Amino acid sequence: MRCVRCPLTIFQNDFLQIIDIFGVQVKRNFACSTCKTHRLYFDPYWSISIPIPVRENEEVVTLEECLKKFLTPEAEFYCGVCKVERNSIPCMTIEKLPAVLVIRLEQAVLDEPTWQPKKLNTPVKFPLVELDMAPFTNNNIPGNSYQYNLYGISQHVGETPDEGYYVSYCKHPFSNHWHCYDAYAE
DSSP, X not given: OOOSXXXXXXXXXXXXXXXXXXXXXXXXXEEBTTTOOEEEEEEEESSEEEEOOOOGGGOOEEHHHHHHHHHSOOOEEEETTTTEEEEBOOEEEEEEOOXXXXXXXXXXXXXXXXXXXXXXXXXEEOOSSOEEOGGGBOSOOTTOOOEEOOOEEEEEESSSTTSOEEEEEEEOTTTOOEEEEEOOOO
C-alpha cells in the first residue's frame, strides 16, 4: 500500500544522489483513540529538527532523549470515520537513514505567559562517535548503517533566539583535529 500524500518513489530515483546523502524519511502512523482508524504518512526531511525536553534547573539531557521526544509526538488528527479532531495513538519511526545525518536541536520554545520565544539553555550530551540510530528505526532498513560519527556543530551564541550569532566547530577529515569558526564581527 502506497501513501498518496508522499509516495515512497521519491527516495527510489537513483539519479537523485543528494537524497542518498542527506535524505531522511520518517513514518508517522496515527490511530484514532475512539474508532482505531489508522492514517499513515511518510515525511521526507533534509535534516531532522528535534525538541529538547524541558527540565527543572536546566539539567543535562541526552541526544537520545531528544530523539525519543521527537518520535513520540502529542498530536491530534482529523479522523475521517468519526468526522472530528481526535486524540491519536501515534507511532513514529525513521524509515530511511542517509549517509550524512543532520540533526538540529530546537533551542527556542514559546513562553506561555508572554507568547514570546524563549531560548533554552539546557545542556545536551551527545556522543562524538558511534551515535546508534537503530533504536529509532524500524530495524529493517536494508544496507543501512545505524552508526554516525560527529563531524560538525553549529552553536547559537546569544541570550535570546532573536539576537546573537553562530559559531561552528568542524572536525578536519585527515588530522581529526577540531577547528572553531567564529565569523562574528563587531
